[in-house]
Amino acid sequence: MTRPTGRVLTLLELLQSGGTRTVAELADRLGVEGRTVRRYVAHLIDLDVPVESVRGRYGGYRLAPGYRLPPLMLSDDEALAVLLGLVAGRRSGLMTTGHTASETASAKIRRVLPQHVARRLDTLLESLAFTDQPGEFATPDAGVLLAIADAVRHRRPVSIRYTDRNARRSERTLHAYGIVAHSGRWYVTGTDPEIGEDRTFRLDRIADARTLPGSFEAPVDPDPAQRVVSGFATAEYRHQVTLRIHGTVEQIRAQLPPAVARLEEYDAPTADQDRATERWLRVEVRAERLDWLPPVLASLDRPFVIERPDELRALVMAHADRLASYARQA
Known part of the structure; x- marks a missing residue:
């Protein structure tokens, strides 16, 4: 200023x-x-x-001690940042209390702003367009989010009541390493001490969370975000897909990121080659549906071999036939 x-x-x-x-x-x-x-x-x-x-x-x-400032004093830039943050959070699904809270917060900010500032901000929001559609995501309970965040910070075990995607309910203990926002959803990742394995849970599926006595040692540099992304690629799904794709790691990752697929060497590079060299890589994908894979493979525009399942091979051939029929139309 x-x-x-x-x-x-x-x-x-x-x-x-x-x-x-x-x-x-x-x-x-x-x-x-x-x-x-x-x-x-x-x-x-x-x-x-x-x-x-x-x-x-x-x-x-x-x-002076005890002095309380007015509840809201925002500059033009600060007000713009807050309002745009509320809009972006609401569209991306990264709100913890649903649409109502963000809308009432926006209304309160507008009420206390000078008229000329509010008018300019409203003009911006009315003129703003997005290339994606607003997300419709279940939001986590704010109390659950804060309780787990406290457990992460103080390295305390936390007890959670969880409902999985098959509507099965369970109560379990978690050594939580971190909270991750990914693709419009909130996740907590950590270790289940009863089975000694890493687990990732969606926060909106946790009905209750309470910290327990004691503490635990987190692994060195647990990298919660990487654990969540890796967990998506290795989770159990209906279909297990194995492919061989000829290309570079960067070419394949452009369409099949770590959250979707695992890459392994099939033809290891020789001493005079590097990661930028095109070669055969084995790609493993776990998915609930297969219909999205044929367009992705087509967009890669790289040679590939389908090792499994046969159902995917049929879908790819059908996709190719549709493209050919479209191209023949006058």
């Missing part, structure tokens, strides 16, 4: 964060001289904001 009013508000935000701020620190953060900081402090005092002057070597300015 370059306007004096904007700098005064920034000064107020800095003081609100707590503690005593030296004149030199404030001047550096605001990009002004020390005497200008003192003038801004005087402006705040004129507005009945109780700014105290602290003398001594480590002196400066601070807010």
